[in-house]
Amino acid sequence: MSQLISNKAKPRPLTESSSGGNSLALKIAVGCLLSLCFLGPLSSTVQGQSFSEYQVKAAFLYNFAKFVDWPGDALGNGNGPLVIGVIGDDPFGGALDQAINGKTVKGRTLVVRRLKWGQDLRSCHVLFISSSEQKRLREIIESLRGASVLTVGDMGQFNQHGGIINLILEANKVRFEINSRGADQARLRISSKLLSLAKNR
Amino acid sequence: MTTLSQNSATPRSTRFGNATGIERTINGGLLTLPKTIRIARKFGSALFLLALTTSVVAQRSTADLTTASLEDLMNIEITSVSKKEAKLFQSAAAVTVITREDIRRSGMTSIPDLLRMVPGMEVAQIDGSKWAVSARGFNGRFANKLLVLIDGRSIYSPQTSGVYWEAQDLMLEDIERIEIIRGPGGTMWGANAVNGVISIITKSAAETQGGLIVAGSGSQERGQAGIRYGAKIGDAAHYRISGKYFTRMGLVDAAGVDANEGHKAFRGGGRIDWQLNNRDSLTFSGDLFLSKIRETSLAISPAAPFAPHTNTPGEFTGGHLLGRWARTFSPQSNMALKIYYDRFSRDIFDMSERVNTFDVDFQHNLALGKKNDVVWGVGYRRVSDRTDSTNSTPMRYNPAMRTVQLFSAFAQDEVILVKDRLRVTLGAKLEHNDFSGFELQPNIRILWTPRNHQTVWGSVARAVRAASRSDEDLRVNVAAFPGPGGMPVVLAIFGNPDLKSERVTAYELGYRAQAGAKFSLDVATFYNVYDRLVKTEAGAPFLETDPLPAHLVIPLNFKNPMRGETYGAETSLNVNVARQWRLAGSYSFIKINMRLDPLSRANGAEEVERSSPQHQFQFHSYVKLPRNLEFDAALYHVSRILNVPRYTRVDVRLGWRFSENVEFSFAGQNLLDARHAEFGGSIAAKRLVRRSAYGKLTWRF
Numbered sequence: 001m002s003q004l005i006s007n008k009a010k011p012r013p014l015t016e017s018s019s020g021g022n023s024l025a026l027k028i029a030v031g032c033l034l035s036l037c038f039l040g041p042l043s044s045t046v047q048g049q050s051f052s053e054y055q056v057k058a059a060f061l062y063n064f065a066k067f068v069d070w071p072g073d074a075l076g077n078g079n080g081p082l083v084i085g086v087i088g089d090d091p092f093g094g095a096l097d098q099a100i101n102g103k104t105v106k107g108r109t110l111v112v113r114r115l116k117w118g119q120d121l122r123s124c125h126v127l128f129i130s131s132s133e134q135k136r137l138r139e140i141i142e143s144l145r146g147a148s149v150l151t152v153g154d155m156g157q158f159n160q161h162g163g164i165i166n167l168i169l170e171a172n173k174v175r176f177e178i179n180s181r182g183a184d185q186a187r188l189r190i191s192s193k194l195l196s197l198a199k200n201r
Numbered sequence: 202m203t204t205l206s207q208n209s210a211t212p213r214s215t216r217f218g219n220a221t222g223i224e225r226t227i228n229g230g231l232l233t234l235p236k237t238i239r240i241a242r243k244f245g246s247a248l249f250l251l252a253l254t255t256s257v258v259a260q261r262s263t264a265d266l267t268t269a270s271l272e273d274l275m276n277i278e279i280t281s282v283s284k285k286e287a288k289l290f291q292s293a294a295a296v297t298v299i300t301r302e303d304i305r306r307s308g309m310t311s312i313p314d315l316l317r318m319v320p321g322m323e324v325a326q327i328d329g330s331k332w333a334v335s336a337r338g339f340n341g342r343f344a345n346k347l348l349v350l351i352d353g354r355s356i357y358s359p360q361t362s363g364v365y366w367e368a369q370d371l372m373l374e375d376i377e378r379i380e381i382i383r384g385p386g387g388t389m390w391g392a393n394a395v396n397g398v399i400s401i402i403t404k405s406a407a408e409t410q411g412g413l414i415v416a417g418s419g420s421q422e423r424g425q426a427g428i429r430y431g432a433k434i435g436d437a438a439h440y441r442i443s444g445k446y447f448t449r450m451g452l453v454d455a456a457g458v459d460a461n462e463g464h465k466a467f468r469g470g471g472r473i474d475w476q477l478n479n480r481d482s483l484t485f486s487g488d489l490f491l492s493k494i495r496e497t498s499l500a501i502s503p504a505a506p507f508a509p510h511t512n513t514p515g516e517f518t519g520g521h522l523l524g525r526w527a528r529t530f531s532p533q534s535n536m537a538l539k540i541y542y543d544r545f546s547r548d549i550f551d552m553s554e555r556v557n558t559f560d561v562d563f564q565h566n567l568a569l570g571k572k573n574d575v576v577w578g579v580g581y582r583r584v585s586d587r588t589d590s591t592n593s594t595p596m597r598y599n600p601a602m603r604t605v606q607l608f609s610a611f612a613q614d615e616v617i618l619v620k621d622r623l624r625v626t627l628g629a630k631l632e633h634n635d636f637s638g639f640e641l642q643p644n645i646r647i648l649w650t651p652r653n654h655q656t657v658w659g660s661v662a663r664a665v666r667a668a669s670r671s672d673e674d675l676r677v678n679v680a681a682f683p684g685p686g687g688m689p690v691v692l693a694i695f696g697n698p699d700l701k702s703e704r705v706t707a708y709e710l711g712y713r714a715q716a717g718a719k720f721s722l723d724v725a726t727f728y729n730v731y732d733r734l735v736k737t738e739a740g741a742p743f744l745e746t747d748p749l750p751a752h753l754v755i756p757l758n759f760k761n762p763m764r765g766e767t768y769g770a771e772t773s774l775n776v777n778v779a780r781q782w783r784l785a786g787s788y789s790f791i792k793i794n795m796r797l798d799p800l801s802r803a804n805g806a807e808e809v810e811r812s813s814p815q816h817q818f819q820f821h822s823y824v825k826l827p828r829n830l831e832f833d834a835a836l837y838h839v840s841r842i843l844n845v846p847r848y849t850r851v852d853v854r855l856g857w858r859f860s861e862n863v864e865f866s867f868a869g870q871n872l873l874d875a876r877h878a879e880f881g882g883s884i885a886a887k888r889l890v891r892r893s894a895y896g897k898l899t900w901r902f
Binding site for chain 2: 051055056058059060062063067099100103132134135137156157160169170172173174175193194197
């Protein structure tokens with residue numbers, strides 16, 4: 001490295017140095033740049049788009065449904081669907097429907113319902129509370145008292161207000177916090193895997 | 202004045218396109234590198250073009266994230282928040298955002314260097330510690346038409362009208378993002394945002410929990426070290442403390458000899474973010490710094506040897522305390538109150554100065570009905586300074602101490618004319634400063650979204666660069682020589698209390714297009730009409746006997762004799778070729794035409810015209826390789842400016858994530874040539890930037 005840097009050669013015009021190519025650094029640079037140009041198309045088999053926040057959060061909701069057990073009375077008999085509700089302004093766009101479309105968990109089809117305050121929230125198994133409902137958070141949580149609804153949110157103080165799983169962003173990665181007391185009160189059993197991955201408070 | 206950062210969740214925020222489109226590989230790997238290089242050498246750029254075209258037309262494929270494990274999900278780095286992206290896509294201004302991922306992968310080690318990646322930005326290193334940074338022309342050491350803020354705190358020196366980049370720094374890992382708006386930001390940000398605003402926003406304390414240590418060393422960046430620790434206080438508050446040190450080599454002279462203009466600095470500070478309840482949040486931050494430099498200047502004196510080069514040490518110290526209270530009244534209404542105190546002191550060869558700044562401002566956002574989004578605010582700033590000089594220091598202020606006040610108020614209404622399609626923003630800022638009195642800066646912006654992934658915007662704005670302390674009170678000796686008959690002559694610049702504010706009327710037109718998450722294009726064009734621009738004009742010579750010997754002073758007085766136009770375009774393209782590979786490129790053009798009042802004895806219009814590179818282009822590639830490697834490369838081309846030939850700069854960086862918490866990176870900079878100049882302005886001697894390399898360790902715990 002040090003030779004590269006303390007190069008005492010006389011300054012050459014750019015054009016000469018770029019065609020002369022007798023500098024190791026230049027060769028490396030050009031080689032690297034060229035290789036860059038080729039890496040992309042070859043890897044196009046794994047071509048995918050970058051993921052937005054709510055695409056990732058939708059996948060988390062799916063996993064929560066997978067790793068939480070509801071008491072028998074909450075799921076009901078037969079093979080009724082497992083309902084994921086979204087209350088308030090839907091931040092997912094189509095990402096949630098796309099994520100769970102056609103999927104089953106515990107032998108039940110997943111369905112998404114969009115709800116407003118005043119509608120029956122207790123019919124959901126998972127309820128995502130949008131941050132647009134922040135002011136009403138206490139009321140919503142209160143209205144679910146005694147029901148086995150897994151509340152999920154992504155706002156400050158969500159768990160302190162009785163929400164069960166709060167999604168948070170850390171260094172552009174999605175993490176989650178679990179309020180186990182809330183889960184107990186809702187008679188939900190959260191798998192040890194989820195608990196172990198949750199952020200310790 | 203500082204609403205850009207306060208408003209960080211609203212328009213003016215994140216970057217258009219997929220700024221952080223760098224994700225963890227979930228499926229599959231890549232071909233091995235050597236083979237790729239061989240193939241690449243054979244086919245070269247033709248294939249590259251092909252790759253670019255195919256990737257642009259390729260359909261977006263939707264990977265099914267539900268098949269990924271929870272652990273994998275937790276490792277996906279999401280792209281910048283989509284809501285903000287949408288807002289940015291719809292901002293009626295030329296906005297660029299440098300994200301933390303951009304910062305990490307640039308390999309750059311200072312804030313001005315980071316700004317090189319902004320399309321159309323003019324960044325030139327002057328010596329070991331000084332930079333000239335501007336947008337859309339008028340670059341120089343104290344480029345005075347660009348406002349720079351850190352968390353809403355102005356670092357634009359009101360004394361000199363410009364930024365002391367040698368004193369400004371941050372632990373780069375603490376930066377959340379840097380928002381750059383080219384063009385007048387008059388309405389929201391206030392005076393001096395004539396050609397642009399740079400707003401540096403640091404991470405909240407909640408995002409910097411745990412420990413971080415960075416350490417590195419290299420040929421130019423001799424030593425760099427940083428340490429940070431963050432934790433919780435109770436349930437609702439987070440804090441962090443951090444410290445940074447670096448020692449840097451200076452640049453070299455034309456023969457390649459080190460000019461002994463090194464730079465070293467210590468900096469320490471902290472931040473607390475406290476969520477009081479659902480409605481209220483508080484932020485406190487503060488820091489202290491010590492920055493030591495060596496510089497070469499001209500020791501002007503009326504006796505022989507008149508203007509010898511002299512290499513002297515200089516010291517900058519200072520710090521700040523900032524508090525901010527934000528309250529959300531309802532989803533339609535929120536406010537923020539910010540107060541800060543900043544101390545800055547400069548002890549250096551030409552003149553010592555101490556500056557105290559107190560600033561308070563208030564801002565209220567309010568949605569009126571479904572069609573109107575109103576922002577208004579008021580601000581007050583008090584700046585007091587004390588300068589120490591004698592009649593023989595080359596620079597002095599008269600009076601030596603002064604306190605100035607600035608009052609401001611602004612209001613802006615964004616009106617939706619056609620839902621999702623057409624919006625108009627009207628705004629104005631009224632300021633009162635002690636130098637030029639009242640200044641009104643209105644603007645109108647229109648945003649048309651003909652289709653969901655295309656926007657066209659236009660704006661007309663009026664902005665001013667307010668006269669400052671130096672414009673009125675400065676005297677600086679710039680040259681000395683023996684005159685006719687042996688009488689020494691000193692050329693000195695003098696401030697002018699009657700100086701008027703510089704004005705611009707700016708017309709802008711822009712276009713953005715986005716194709717899925719793959720591809721985005723941004724074009725911004727501008728036509729700026731300036732008048733009352735400041736230049737010096739020779740006045741009547743007079744005799745001066747202090748200091749001795751008696752000498753003739755030819756005063757160069759600040760006047761407003763210049764007017765002119767600039768026009769140009771900045772265009773950038775972002776392509777997410779694959780999840781592991783992102784390309785970004787930009788090209789910018791500027792033409793400057795300046796004219797002097799024919800009755801004026803001033804000169805130097807041509808100097809302004811030629812101080813900005815007419816053409817700049819850059820190309821960036823960010824690749825994620827298997828085995829947790831990253832390979833990033835950047836090429837910058839800057840066309841010639843006065844006294845500086847065109848140059849091309851190539852930087853590369855190799856990053857290796859050794860484990861979840863430990864990362865090594867190696868960077869090579871300015872690889873193409875042994876050295877080149879970037880700045881040719883009016884400093885004592887021209888300095889050249891060398892080829893360099895460094896290695897760095899980042900450890901989180």
